[in-house]
Amino acid sequence: MGPLIGTTLPVAIGIAISPVPMIAAILMLLSPRAKSTGVGFLIGWIVGIAVAVIVFAALSSILPAADPEATHPIIGVIDIVLGALLLLIGIRQWRSRPKDGNEPKLPGWMKAIDSMTALRGFVLGVVLSAVNPKNLLLAVSAGLAIGSSDVVLWQEAIVIVVFVLIAASSIIIPVVAYLLASASMARPLDALRGWLTDNNATIMAVLMFVLGFVVIGKGIGQF
Incomplete structure (x- = not known):
């Protein structure tokens, strides 16, 4: 079980480091209905990640059974394709970086x-976690x-719970922090929102390049 958690850890971190959902969560926490929308978004984010991973883990059972010591070419090919798609997303994000002096969109x-x-907020959390192409590709890899x-x-089940908690940590932390100390969290959250907005494309591009090569390497290791 430990090695499996280690294998899925980079993927969970890849989902957690998602600037746009983090910005959305922070904006909700700075809105008039901060507590209700923030909690709704958090629950939707967790549910979306959990459902996606569980579904793909279940679907993987239809793959032909193989000797644990043998190679797994089908899974290897799928991982290589997923890694290539992540690299393409990274290239697209890198090209979408705002030019100097331009406001990020x-x-x-x-x-x-x-x-x-x-x-x-709940529906948006589900959409951004489970329907977002980047997260969907990562959920396929983890599943x-x-x-x-x-x-x-x-x-x-334990691996999935650990995976979901790590993947959702970037939303859990600010929401819980706000619920515990809303008055003192407004300024730090606004500063974080600004930084994430300015660096969104760069963060996503670097993340996709790293994860793309990780997933491709994992796929090659299946042969």
């Missing part, structure tokens, strides 16, 4: 965050690793 839906309800492992079911 953020999704238009962020303008509606101030008027969001807890339910809409394949977990579902194709030789650990028993209860160990798989």
Whole structure:
């Protein structure tokens, strides 16, 4: 179980380091309905990650069974393709960096965050965690690793719980911190939002390059 957690750890961190969802969560915590929308978004984020990983872990069971000591070419090919797609996302993010003096562009839906309800925050959390292409690719990689492992079911469940907690940590930490000390968190959260906004494209590009090569290397190791 320990090696499996180690294998999925970089992928979980890749999901956690997602500037746009972090910016969305911070904007919710700075909105008039901070507590309800923030908690709703957090629950949606956790549910989306958990469902995606569980689904792909279950789907991996349809792959042909293999000797644990043997190679796993099917999983290897899938990992290489996923890694290549992550690299393409990284290239796209790098090219989308704002030029010097230009304001970075953020999704238009962020303008509606101030008027969001807890339910809409929940739905947005699910969409950004499970439907986002980058997170979906990472969930596929983690699900394949977990579902194709030789650990028993209860160990798989523990690995999934650890994975989800790590992947959701970047949203859990600011939301919980705000709930515990809302008055003192407003200024640090606003400063963090500004930094993430300015460096969103660069962070995402570097992250996708690193994870892309990690996943490709994992795929090559399956042969």
